[in-house]
Amino acid sequence: MSKAQLIEMAKHNIAHAKQGTIEQADQVMQVPADHYFRKDRWEQEVDRVFKRLPLMLAMSCEMPNPGDYKSLEAAGMPVIINRNADGEIQAFVNMCSHRGAVIQPPGKGNTKKFICPYHAWSYNQKGELVGILSKDEFGDIDKSCYGLTPLPVAERAGLIWVILNPKSTLDIDTFLSGYDGLLAHFGFENWHHFDQRTLRGPNWKIAYDGYLDLYHLPVLHKNTFGPDFPNQTLYYEWGPHQRVTSPDRSMIELENKPESDWPTAPMMNGVWTIFPHVSIASFDNGGRGVMISQLFPGETPEESWTVQNYVLENAPSEEQKAMAKEQFEFLKFVVQEEDYATGLKQQKALRTGAKDHVLFGRNEGGGQKFHGWVKNILATEDDKLNDLFAQKKQAAAE
Template identity: 60%
Template sequence: MRKTELIGMARDSLNHARAGTITQADDVLRVPASIYYAPERWQRELDRVFRRLPLMVSTSAELPAAGDYKAMNAAGVPVLLIRGAQGNVKAYINSCAHRGAQIMDEGRGHARRFTCPYHAWSYNTAGELTHIYCASDFGAIDKSRYGLVPLPCLERSGLVWVITNPSSNLDIPTFLSGYDSALAHFDFADWHYFGSRCIEGPDWKIAYDGYLDFYHLPILHKETFGADTSNKALYYSWGPHQHVKSPQTTEMHLGALDETDWPTALLLSGVWTVFPHVSIASFGEDGERRGVLISQLFPGDTPGTSYTVQHYLLQRAPDKAGQTAAAEQFKLLGYIVEAEDYATGLKQQACLQSGAREHILFGRNEAGGQNFHRWLQTILDTEDAHLNDLFASADPP
């Protein structure tokens, strides 16, 4: 995507800010409350969303060099990402060919060999089985047939997508619908990885609804973001992926500048959501203090639970003062999400599970939540054979 398209969104936002308007959805949307707790629905989301669609599992900054790896649990599937000798990231199921044990503990690191803790079979950075412990005792097998099981994987725009189903034929670029080229303006591949934490929360959709929602900002976050924070939002879509921008923040002064001088950092301000489970929120102007909070949401082990991995990235490696400022900012964002958003969400979860309401509402000012729930339902209703066509067609549901 060219910068002119970012400028187009900023211009639209500026026009709305001047007029005091937003683009409203056609109508108020009713969503059944049971989608947030019914076990069958939860299982269907695991099967048809988290184990079928590409998930944005990592930033490139987490594994910058050949031999760097990241082991993680992606909605119940143990995934091992390895940057190979050629510099590209590949994804595997983190399970040994011998008797299936998990090879690497969750976390990041650097290795030339990946050795299973059970009987010390080992694999190289290309996922090939290279060593069998006491091979002559074990008996002859064709090692070339017992490498790690590869998963469909794509690294684009400094981010890594993986499909946790090894036999999927879903085309990841088609699913991205051009959104990756919008995200490319961040240049994430060159950013500095600052740190991460994990926060437990309610059903992943209750949590995710909040990232698409600016309506609550001056209310729920009055003590932190402030009561004068704008509650207005504009939504821009690429397939199921959405950018959320407030029309009443930083753009007002752009009117005095030539459009070509509008700074990219400002043009990227707001929230960028990657369907189905990631939010990228950017903070600060170009330079050392500019950071993004990348939140990856996953369903928990049971309906009504989720966990969110928050990653904090900085545009540049910080000096000592920058390090302190980034630590404070990251701590504050953790507090806001855990003590304000998810604390409210956990109580909302209990209220919905009480069965008191048949449906909940997304207003005409909450088009992002409306788009999200429509796309989610459409994907749940789409058979495997038609998934590529769904994302290839430009029409939203």
């Protein structure tokens, strides 16, 4: 599971921690300000990024048992993800073949059959149409042609990716670029889904910029957790996916042990982002835990929704539950009152048109790569997407 790559990153981190340095991008980059609010640009992003690329829509630990399902709406598409009797994950458009009603309301549960609320047509765990009300009176149809519409899906590293386009030919593993091999070191399939909430935020790219940005921590978060962090950032990339961390002097003590004994957890610290919409940040309060944030565009360029999930490595004791709850509340405050409150005002200011571009510094290489990937994906036709991700490194200045 690519532990060698974790050790290489740890050694790279230690070298920078000793010298107090980072790796700088080649140049300061400009991003047009209207990329954050222009409606046609935003619609292209929804259509060509969110509706074409795999999205991480569920965690395996949310639906560990045969018959478990999760129903949700992502970028306007109603989706059912379910684990069938063989334990395999499947995904479908949550729409009835009779006249298109949405079958399962948002939420999670366990069922052998999905029954449409309109005229009670029913579908089994494999999405096959198995029941037609008043079948003889309805008339003859070939049931095998009227199952639920399947969506491409993959379960990797305890996380579940779905492509919202049923006709997509994009290979999910090519898109993941080996990143799932690194994420597998968390072992998420055996973790515990503790709690979940949804927050309203600004434009999805304003929000995502923040997840890639440690430069702001001691400033914007000066009244919460920021003073404990340096503003220096190291970025590691696998295709469009980036791990974001700081040179960490506490890693230096690892050098006292043989590399084969270096523990995995400290080598997994920082923020693991999954392009285009997920951030995984580690915490240690109430036991080892992560906040997995799933970001979705809202109804307009100036709105996004973030599903925050708090996931714990071990089943918590009562005392740990209280600590985890407190940690999760704290993270709500930080994201809502500091990050997103700033982002909402930032986009209002950008909209004035007083500046025609914003800047990403040589210390903000992660944001530079993110905007480069968005640009390249928007310019790539459907049949060339596999090639784009197979090349792995695509970042380019705007």
